[in-house]
Amino acid sequence: MRSLFAAVLATAFAVPAAHTAQPPADPTKIEPKDKDKVKIDPETKKAVEAALKFLAKEQAADGSWGNTAITGFVLLAFMSNGHVPNQGDYGKNVAKGVHYLMQSARADDGYLVGSKGGNMYCHGMATLALTQVYGMTGDEDVKKVTKKAIDLIIKTQNNEGGWRYDPSPTGADISVTIMQVMALRGAKDAGLQVPDRTMADSIKYINRCRDNRSGGYKYQPYSAPAGYARTAAGVCALQLCGEYEADDIKKAVEFMERVQDDNAHYWYGHYYAAHALNQVGGEVWEKYYKRMRDRLLAVGYQKPGGEWYDGRREAAYGPAYQTAIAVLILSVPTHYLPIYQK
Numbered sequence: 001m002r003s004l005f006a007a008v009l010a011t012a013f014a015v016p017a018a019h020t021a022q023p024p025a026d027p028t029k030i031e032p033k034d035k036d037k038v039k040i041d042p043e044t045k046k047a048v049e050a051a052l053k054f055l056a057k058e059q060a061a062d063g064s065w066g067n068t069a070i071t072g073f074v075l076l077a078f079m080s081n082g083h084v085p086n087q088g089d090y091g092k093n094v095a096k097g098v099h100y101l102m103q104s105a106r107a108d109d110g111y112l113v114g115s116k117g118g119n120m121y122c123h124g125m126a127t128l129a130l131t132q133v134y135g136m137t138g139d140e141d142v143k144k145v146t147k148k149a150i151d152l153i154i155k156t157q158n159n160e161g162g163w164r165y166d167p168s169p170t171g172a173d174i175s176v177t178i179m180q181v182m183a184l185r186g187a188k189d190a191g192l193q194v195p196d197r198t199m200a201d202s203i204k205y206i207n208r209c210r211d212n213r214s215g216g217y218k219y220q221p222y223s224a225p226a227g228y229a230r231t232a233a234g235v236c237a238l239q240l241c242g243e244y245e246a247d248d249i250k251k252a253v254e255f256m257e258r259v260q261d262d263n264a265h266y267w268y269g270h271y272y273a274a275h276a277l278n279q280v281g282g283e284v285w286e287k288y289y290k291r292m293r294d295r296l297l298a299v300g301y302q303k304p305g306g307e308w309y310d311g312r313r314e315a316a317y318g319p320a321y322q323t324a325i326a327v328l329i330l331s332v333p334t335h336y337l338p339i340y341q342k
Contacts, residue, residue, distance in 0.1 A: 031165050036281065038289045038333045048081060048299055050306030051327050056093045063100030065320045067124040068112050069272075070230050071087030071097055072129035074320055077327035079129075080337050084136050095141030098133050101126050102145045111167050119165040120156070124179030125155065128339070131186030135338040143192075146250055150187045151333070153180045154198050161205035173220050174209045177202060177235040185240040186339050206234055207248070216259070227271030228262035229257050235276035240339075266313035267325040274329040275340065289333070296326050 028251060040048075055074055059065060065074040075097045078090050085095040104114030104126065112126035113119070127149040133218045134142045162172025181202050188194045208221040209230070216226025217234035235252045243249065254276075262269040270292065277288045295301070302308055308326040309319035335341050 012180070031278065036278075036285075036333060036335075038278075038286055038337045040330065040333050043297060044293060044330050049329055050302070051323050052078060052083070052306075054092060054306035055320060055323060055327075059093055059096065060238060062222065063096035063207065064116070065097070065324075066318065067116045067118045067122055068101055068104050068114055068126035069118060070317070070321050070324070071100060071268055072122075072125035073324040073328070074127045075101075076132060077324040077331070079132055079136065080328055080331040080334060080338055080340070085133065085139070098130070098142065102142065105145050105148065109167065110145065111147050118143075119176075119201055120167055121165070121176050121179055123149065123167065123324045124153065124176065124183045127183035128179070128186050129283050130181060130302075131190050131192070131318035132337050132339060134192075135186065140142070146190075147192055150184065150192055150194065153183060154195065157198060157201060159176050161201035161203070161210070172205055174206060174217060174230050174233060175219065178237050179206055181237045184269055184338065189338050199241050200300055203238065203243065205334060206237050207233065210248060214255055215248075216255040226255065227265070227269075228256060228259045228322075229272065230266035231259075232269050232272035232276050236272045236279075240327065249280070253277070253284060257283075257284070266310070267317075267322050268314065270329055271308055273331050278340065280333045292329050296330060302326075 004328045019094065024323075051312055055077065059074075064071045071153055077096060078088075078094050082088055083090040083094050085091060085098050088094075091117075099116075101112060106113070108319050112123045112130075127146065130142055130146040130149065132280070133139065134146050145313050153163070156163060156167050156169050157180075158164070158169040158172050162174070162177040164171035164173055174179075181199070184194050184199060184202075202313050206217070207291070209217045209219070211218055211224075211226040214226045216228075216231040217225060217228055218226050235249055238252075253276075256273060273288065274292065277285045303319075307319040307323045309315075314322065332340055
């Protein structure tokens with residue numbers, strides 16, 4: 001996992017997307033099916049707004065915030081608060097970021113890494129972001145790029161049901177696999193065609209990564225040990241593939257509650273944990289959200305400029321990465337993003 005992120009995130013257009021989106025409904029009026037009791041309080045809203053202001057200032061002239069993976073995280077952070085291309089206070093920033101991702105697509109196969117380099121993790125994250133843009137706006141230009149990116153994911157699934165760094169059906173690990181599963185589910189929700197077999201085979205691989213003794217998930221089937229970040233990702237994938245009542249989810253959540261954090265993959269782990277535990281819902285989600293909200297809003301943790309940057313945890317990937325994930329964790333209760341809806 002450490003080498004994966006170093007390869008992906010350490011590597012790091014200005015034209016707005018052509019389609020003018022209609023803004024979604026007021027997120028404060030959107031109620032998930034199970035009447036989620038977790039709400040965003042004024043202090044949290046203030047912290048999120050400061051973070052978005054920071055992220056807007058950090059955007060590069062080409063529309064990016066680094067490579068396509070980090071750009072994808074940041075775009076999700078903006079969209080999770082209702083800012084879509086050319087709509088909302090940061091609509092122009094989002095439009096530029098979306099254009100950057102679209103221009104990063106390789107002509108022959110739609111591989112979303114661009115000139116700054118990357119791998120299938122970057123591709124999956126960027127594709128997920130574009131599925132959310134298309135789902136929220138219906139932009140046909142975004143659809144074309146997204147469809148090609150999804151087709152590449154489908155074609156490169158290996159015979160175990162997973163994916164690894166290269167856009168070819170060779171190896172597999174749970175980290176890269178989970179990101180492709182999220183992108184596929186985002187595409188399916190947006191109305192793009194994804195074969196049922198692709199999703200079913202991915203679940204087979206993820207199940208092979210489960211550690212039966214601890215209930216957690218490992219990086220690869222024969223690696224050890226299970227970890228918090230990998231387990232959060234596994235729970236997330238099972239639910240995205242419709243395995244809502246699987247007994248494995250209960251055991252995995254118990255593992256997460258015992259372990260609570262993964263300092264080596266802290267932000268990455270909580271990106272998935274927030275999504276997964278929100279889907280689980282109930283007291284598990286309420287306790288988790290309070291814990292993370294209190295931690296992120298602790299005095300001095302968010303910097304005066306609005307960013308989060310913890311030099312002890314995934315420091316090499318920079319403040320835009322950490323800030324985007326912090327915003328995503330705090331913003332889950334808005335249920336703005338299609339992928340976060342129940």
